Amino acid sequence: MRVTFTVNGSQQTVDDVWEGESLxxxxxxxxxxxxxxxxxxxxxxxxxxxxxxxxxxxACLVAAGQAEGRTVRTVEGLSDTGLDPxxxxxxxxxxxxxxxxxxxxxxxxxDLLERVPDPEDAEIREALAGNLCxxxxxxxxxxxxxxxxxxxxxx
Amino acid sequence: xxxxxxxxxxxxxxxxxxxxxxxxxxxxxxxxxPADLVYAVxxxxxxxxxxxxxxxxxxxxEHPGVIAAIWYGxxxxxxPSDNADLAVFQSRRxxxxxxxxxxxxxxxxxxxxxxxxxxxxxxxxEDHDVRLRADHPNMYRPEKVNPNYPTDTEHGxxxxxxxxxxxxxxxxxxxxxxxxxxxxxxxxxxxxxxxALTLYDSTQGASGxxxxxxxxxxxxxxxxxxxxxxxxxxxxxxxxxxxYVIIAALAARHVGRPVKLAVTRQxxxxxxxxxxxxxxxxxxxxxxxxxxxxxxxxAFEQSSTITEFAEQTTTPTRIMYAAPHRRTTHRLVRLDVxxxxxxxxxxxxxxxxxxxxxxxxxxxxxxIDPVELRIRNEPDADPESGLPFxxxxxxxxxxxxxxxxxxxxxxxxxxVRRRDRLLIGTGVAASTYPVYRRPSQATAQxxxxxxxxxRIAAADIGTGARTVLTQIAADTLRTSPDQVLVEIGDSALPxxxxxxxxxxxxxxxxxxxxxxEALVEGLDRRDGDLPAAGMExxxxxxxxxxxxxxxxRHAFGAQFAEVGVDTDTGETRVLRLLxxxxxxxxxxxxxxxxQFIGGMTMGLSMALFEESIMDxxxxxxxxxDLAQYHVAACADVRDIEALWVEEDDPHLNPMGTxxxxxxxxxxxxxxxxxxxxxxTGVRIRDLPIxxxxxxx
Ligand code: FES
Ligand code: FES
Numbered sequence: 012m013r014v015t016f017t018v019n020g021s022q023q024t025v026d027d028v029w030e031g032e033s034l035x036x037x038x039x040x041x042x043x044x045x046x047x048x049x050x051x052x053x054x055x056x057x058x059x060x061x062x063x064x065x066x067x068x069x070a071c072l073v074a075a076g077q078a079e080g081r082t083v084r085t086v087e088g089l090s091d092t093g094l095d096p097x098x099x100x101x102x103x104x105x106x107x108x109x110x111x112x113x114x115x116x117x118x119x120x121x122d123l124l125e126r127v128p129d130p131e132d133a134e135i136r137e138a139l140a141g142n143l144c145x146x147x148x149x150x151x152x153x154x155x156x157x158x159x160x161x162x163x164x165x166x
Numbered sequence: 167x168x169x170x171x172x173x174x175x176x177x178x179x180x181x182x183x184x185x186x187x188x189x190x191x192x193x194x195x196x197x198x199x200p201a202d203l204v205y206a207v208x209x210x211x212x213x214x215x216x217x218x219x220x221x222x223x224x225x226x227x228e229h230p231g232v233i234a235a236i237w238y239g240x241x242x243x244x245x246p247s248d249n250a251d252l253a254v255f256q257s258r259r260x261x262x263x264x265x266x267x268x269x270x271x272x273x274x275x276x277x278x279x280x281x282x283x284x285x286x287x288x289x290x291x292e293d294h295d296v297r298l299r300a301d302h303p304n305m306y307r308p309e310k311v312n313p314n315y316p317t318d319t320e321h322g323x324x325x326x327x328x329x330x331x332x333x334x335x336x337x338x339x340x341x342x343x344x345x346x347x348x349x350x351x352x353x354x355x356x357x358x359x360x361x362a363l364t365l366y367d368s369t370q371g372a373s374g375x376x377x378x379x380x381x382x383x384x385x386x387x388x389x390x391x392x393x394x395x396x397x398x399x400x401x402x403x404x405x406x407x408x409x410y411v412i413i414a415a416l417a418a419r420h421v422g423r424p425v426k427l428a429v430t431r432q433x434x435x436x437x438x439x440x441x442x443x444x445x446x447x448x449x450x451x452x453x454x455x456x457x458x459x460x461x462x463x464x465a466f467e468q469s470s471t472i473t474e475f476a477e478q479t480t481t482p483t484r485i486m487y488a489a490p491h492r493r494t495t496h497r498l499v500r501l502d503v504x505x506x507x508x509x510x511x512x513x514x515x516x517x518x519x520x521x522x523x524x525x526x527x528x529x530x531x532x533x534i535d536p537v538e539l540r541i542r543n544e545p546d547a548d549p550e551s552g553l554p555f556x557x558x559x560x561x562x563x564x565x566x567x568x569x570x571x572x573x574x575x576x577x578x579x580x581x582v583r584r585r586d587r588l589l590i591g592t593g594v595a596a597s598t599y600p601v602y603r604r605p606s607q608a609t610a611q612x613x614x615x616x617x618x619x620x621r622i623a624a625a626d627i628g629t630g631a632r633t634v635l636t637q638i639a640a641d642t643l644r645t646s647p648d649q650v651l652v653e654i655g656d657s658a659l660p661x662x663x664x665x666x667x668x669x670x671x672x673x674x675x676x677x678x679x680x681x682x683e684a685l686v687e688g689l690d691r692r693d694g695d696l697p698a699a700g701m702e703x704x705x706x707x708x709x710x711x712x713x714x715x716x717x718x719r720h721a722f723g724a725q726f727a728e729v730g731v732d733t734d735t736g737e738t739r740v741l742r743l744l745x746x747x748x749x750x751x752x753x754x755x756x757x758x759x760x761q762f763i764g765g766m767t768m769g770l771s772m773a774l775f776e777e778s779i780m781d782x783x784x785x786x787x788x789x790x791d792l793a794q795y796h797v798a799a800c801a802d803v804r805d806i807e808a809l810w811v812e813e814d815d816p817h818l819n820p821m822g823t824x825x826x827x828x829x830x831x832x833x834x835x836x837x838x839x840x841x842x843x844x845x846t847g848v849r850i851r852d853l854p855i856x857x858x859x860x861x862x
Contacts, residue, residue: 029276040275045197046190048398050349051431055792058349086190098188102180105756108764109628110187111349111398117188140801143792145349145399146628147760148767149800 016078018042019088025075034078035059035070038085046087046114050143057142060115061085067122086114089121096166097121100159101152108146116142120156129160174637174647175821178756182633182652183396183626192396195368196353200424203355204233206271206417207278208410208427209285210436214263214294214785215471215502221268222286231277234421235285237268242416244382250472251505252382254412260289261472262504263786264436269413271421294502294785300338300445300466305497308476312512313667315478319550322491324451327460331451335527339448339520339851341835343778343787344441346509347797348627350398351431352438356414357424362389363415369394370404371664372657373623378407379415395655397627401768402508403439404627405666410437435790439507440778442467442477446520451491456532456539458489463521465496470505474498477506478513482598482832483521485720488545502785508666510768511828514599515835519772519853522595522836526843530578536594536840537568537724548718556817559748560596560722566811567594567746571726581847588730590741591845595836597723597747599829601672603819604663605708608677610639610685613700617649620682624654624674625665629827630757631674637753638675638821642682652678660704668721668825671753672818673707679820680705717817721824723747725766727837731845736857738842740770742805743834748813750824758826762808765830770806771798772831773838777854 014037015024025041033052038061039045050058052071059070062084070083089095097120100106107113116139123130123138130138135156136149144152186192211218221237241255254266268285272278311317328334355366363383369375372392380387397404410429418425429438444467451460465479480494509515529536541561547554568574576592577583583590608622620639626632632652640647653659663673684703692701728742745766752758775796781788789795808830815822835853843849848860 029274031276036275039197044190045193048194048350049196049428050351050398051792053431053791053793056349086188094185094188101188102184105178105181105760107181107184107187108630108757108760109349109397109399110183110192111194111628113187114190136801136803140799143349143797143799145347145401145768145797146764148763148765148798148806149803150763150767150806151760152800 012076014075014079016080017082018044019084028075030076032075033071034073034075037075038070044085044087047085048111048114050111057119058112058115060118060142062118067119086117089117095121096162097124097159100155100162104151104155104158106147106151106155112142112144116144116152120159124160124163128164172641174640175753179633179637179647179754181630181757182636194350194396194398195355195366195394196426196428198355198366200355200357203424203426204271204273204421205275205278206269206414206425206427207282208266208413209268209270209282210433211260211263211265211267213260213289213291214296216260216289216291217258218260218267219288219290226270226281226285229277229281231273232270232281234271235268236417236420242420245384247382251409252407252412254409254416261470262502263784264504266409266413266437269417271417271425296501296503296780296785297782298443298445298468298499298501302499305466305499308474308496308498311476311478311496315481318495319484320493321550324460324462324491324493327491328449328451328462331459332454333452333531335450335524335531337448337524337527337851339446339523341444341516341519341853343443344509344772344776345435345778345795346401346403346439348399348401348403351429351434352404352408352410353428354411354414355424355426356418358419361385365392365411365415367392367394367411368397368404370400370625370627370666372625372655373661374664375407375411376657379411382412383415392657394625397625400627401510402512402666405508405664408438431792432790435778435787436504441509441512442506444479444516446479448520448524450524450528452528452532454532456534456542458487458543460491461487461489462493467496467498468501468503468506469498470503471500473505475506479517482514482517484550485548485718486521486596486598487543488549511599511832514832518832519835522833523839523851526593526840537564537573540564540596551718553716553718556717556719557813557815558722559811559813562811563722563724563746563748567724567726567744571744573726580844585730587732587734589733589845590730591841592726592728593837593840593844594724594726595833595840597725597829597833599668599721599825599832601719601721601818601824602667602669603672603676603711604669605711606662606673606677607660607704607706608681609660609702609704610681611700611702612685612689612696614696618643618645619651619653620678621653621659622674622677623657623659623662624670626654627665629665629670629761630754631665631670633757634671634753635674635678639678639682642679643686668827671821671823672825675821675823676707676710676819677705680707715817719818721747721749721829723829723833725833725837727841729838729841729845731842731860736860738774738855740804740838743770745808745830747810747829749810749826749829750813750815750818751822752810753821753823759808761826762830763806765828766806766808766834767798767803769831769834770803770838772853773835774854
C-alpha cells in the first residue's frame with residue numbers, strides 16, 4: 012500500500028508498504044530517519060517514542076497505515092532552529108551515555124514539559140517510567156529534565 | 167612511571183559525541199544502508215537437545231521476496247575453530263533451545279520474518295537437562311576460571327579452623343541467570359567485496375571481532391573491517407562476536423548481496439549471552455571480636471554443552487578480608503542451556519552478593535557494627551598472593567560513606583522501624599573490582615593547522631571513552647580538547663583491546679599517552695613548518711604492560727542502602743542508595759558519576775527485579791522480553807548518589823586510573839538485601855528479593 016504523511020514538516024509518500032509494517036519500521040528503514048530507536052518492538056521500552064499528531068506514541072505499536080494523512084515528529088525534527096532546550100539540557104547535564112534510549116526520552120520529556128512546565132520529581136519519574144535506560148541510572152536524565160524546565164520557565 | 171599533567175583530565179568535559187546522540191544523527195550498526203541490501207532473519211531451535219533431521223528449504227523459497235534459506239544441509243563450511251558457538255550451521259546437533267539453526271534471507275525484513283516463521287524443521291529430540299543444582303552428578307572442576315584464574319585456592323587449614331571457630335556463619339546463597347539487555351539489540355550489516363568483508367557491528371571490540379571472524383571464513387584479518395562508531399550499550403554481551411555476526415557474514419557471501427541482521431529482544435535471551443546462575447556456600451569462622459579465622463567460599467555454576475564458560479565467582483573473596491585459613495572453589499556443570507557469557511562484573515557481582523551478605527550475618531552473630539566488622543578484617547597485603555596492594559582505600563570508603571549516609575548510632579535491631587505501612591532498614595556492603603590493562607596500539611598525528619588526530623580501535627559503548635581519551639590526549643599534547651579529534655570504533659585503526667573488564671581507559675589511555683608523548687618529542691625536535699601530511703607517531707604498549715611490576719591492583723568501594731518494605735504487600739523500595747568509591751584518578755567527573763550510578767542502578771535492579779526463569783519442561787528462558795524480564799525503570803530509583811575518595815596510585819598507568827565501569831554494580835544487591843534484613847528480620851539469600859519471599 013501507499014502511505015502519505017507529514018514527517019518533521021515535510022510530506023512523505025512511501026510505496027509498497029506491507030500492511031503489517033510499523034510506523035517505526037517505515038521511519039527507520041524507508042524514510043531515512045533512524046533517529047527513533049527499535050529496542051523491543053512491542054511497546055515496552057519507549058526507545059521509539061515519536062509525536063503522532065502532537066501526542067507521544069510508541070512508533071513500534073503504530074501500524075504505518077494509521078499514520079496516513081497525519082503528522083509525525085521525531086527527534087530529528089524536534090527543533091527547526093538548532094537545538095530544543097530539552098536536547099540542550101540532555102547535553103549539558105550529561106544525561107546521554109550510549110545514546111540509544113536518548114531520542115525516545117527526549118521526545119517524552121519534551122511532551123512532559125509541554126504539558127507540565129514545572130514538574131515535581133515524582134511527576135518526572137512517572138512520566139519517564141516507560142522509557143528504559145540501561146546505562147545512566149536515570150539520575151542525570153532527571154537533572155536534564157529539571158534543567159530544561161528551569162530554562163524554559165526562565166525564558 | 168611518567169604521568170600525565172592534569173589540566174583537562176579531571177574536568178567535566180561534555181561528551182564529545184553528545185550532539186550527534188541528542189539529535190538522532192549518531193549511526194548505530196543497523197542504521198547502515200549499503201546499496202542492494204537484503205534482510206536476514208535467523209530461525210531458532212525449538213528443542214533443547216537433539217538433531218535436526220530436515221529443513222524444508224524449498225517450501226519457503228516459494229514465498230514472496232525470499233532469496234535463500236540456509237541451514238546445516240546447504241550451508242558453506244566454515245574453517246573449524248575452537249569456538250563451538252560460532253560454528254553456525256556446521257552440525258545437525260542442537261545444543262540448546264533457541265540456538266540459531268537456520269536463516270532466511272529476503273528482499274524485505276517482513277518477508278524474511280514471515281518465511282522464517284513458516285520454515286518447517288524436523289527434529290529428533292532427546293531428553294534435556296537444564297537445571298542447575300549443587301549436587302548435580304556431572305559437577306566438575308574446570309581447569310581454570312575466567313579470564314585466567316586458578317579454579318581453587320587454599321591456604322592454612324580451613325576445615326579445622328571452621329570447626330574450632332567461636333563464631334560460625336554457614337549459609338548458602340543463590341543468584342539467578344540474568345540477561346545483560348543493553349538497550350540496543352545486537353545487530354550487524356555484512357557486506358562482501360570479493361574476499362573482503364565489511365561488518366557494521368554493534369560490538370565492544372572491533373579488533374577482536376575482526377580477528378575472530380576472519381579465520382572462520384579463511385581470509386586474513388586484513389580483509390575484514392569492523393566498523394562501530396556508536397554502540398548502544400553492551401555490559402559484556404557484545405564483548406566478542408556472537409553467532410549472529412557469523413550468520414550475517416555467511417548469508418551475505420551466500421547471496422552475494424549485503425545483509426542486515428538484527429537480533430530481536432526476544433532472541434537475545436538465547437543467543438547473546440547471560441550471567442550464569444550461581445549457588446554459593448559461604449562459611450566464615452571468626453573470634454568473638456569479629457576477627458575472621460577462616461573463609462571458605464564454594465561456587466556452583468553452569469555452562470553449555472558446547473563451550474566451557476567458567477565464571478570467576480569466588481575470586482573477590484581471595485582479596486577482600488584477612489584470615490589465616492581460607493579456601494575458594496568453583497564447580498561447573500554442562501547443561502543443555504545457552505552458553506553463559508560476560509555480564510557487568512562477571513564473578514565479582516554474584517560472588518560479592520554472597521560474601522557481603524555473609525559478612526552481614528557475621529556482624530549480627532558477633533554483635534558488631536557491619537562497617538566496623540569490615541574495617542577490623544582489613545588485610546595489610548593481598549591475603550592470598552601476599553603481594554602489596556598498589557593502593558587500597560576500602561576503609562576510607564566505608565568511613566566516608568558512613569559519615570555521609572548518617573550511619574552512626576544505627577540501631578542494629580531488625581524489624582523495629584516503622585513509617586506508615588513501611589518497615590525501614592539500612593544496610594552496607596563493600597565493592598571491589600580488579601584493575602586490568604591490556605596491550606593496545608595508537609597513533610597521534612599533528613596537522614599543519616595546529617590540530618591533532620588520535621587513532622585507536624577503542625569502543626565507546628556509552629562509557630565516555632571517546633571523551634576521556636580526548637582529555638588524555640589534549641593534556642599529553644599540551645593542547646585543548648577542541649583541537650583533538652579522537653577516532654575510534656573501527657578495526658582499520660590501530661588495534662586495541664576490547665571495552666570490557668573496566669580496562670578501556672587504562673589500556674587505551676596508556677597507548678594514547680605514549681603515542682602523544684612520542685609526537686610531542688618529535689614536534690619539539692623539529693623546526694620549521696610541518697609537511698602537508700603533518701607528523702605522526704605511534705605506540706604499542708605490549709612491552710610496557712608486560713614489564714609492569716607485580717602488585718595486587720584493585721578498586722574498592724562501599725555501598726549504603728535504605729529500604730522500605732511494605733508490610734501489606736511485601737514490596738521493597740530502595741529509598742536511598744549511596745556509593746563511595748576509590749578507583750584511582752577520575753578523568754571526567756560528569757561521565758564517571760553517571761557510570762557509577764548506572765552500575766549501582768543495575769545493582770538495585772539485580773537486587774529487586776532481574777531473574778531469567780528456566781522453563782524446565784521446554785528448556786529455555788521463559789521470560790523473554792522487557793515486559794517479563796524487569797529492569798529498573800526511572801520510577802524505581804529514588805535518592806541515589808555516587809562519590810569517590812581521592813586516590814593517588816602511581817602503580818597503575820600514566821593516568822592513574824583504575825576503571826569504573828563495573829565496580830558500581832558490585833555489592834549493591836548485598837547492601838539492599840542487608841537493609842531488607844534490618845527492616846524486616848527476614849534474610850533473603852536467593853536473589854531477587856521478590857515480595858513472595860518476604861511474605862512467607
Ligand atoms: S521499540 Fe517501541 S517501545 Fe520499545
Ligand atoms: S544511555 Fe544507554 S540506554 Fe540510556
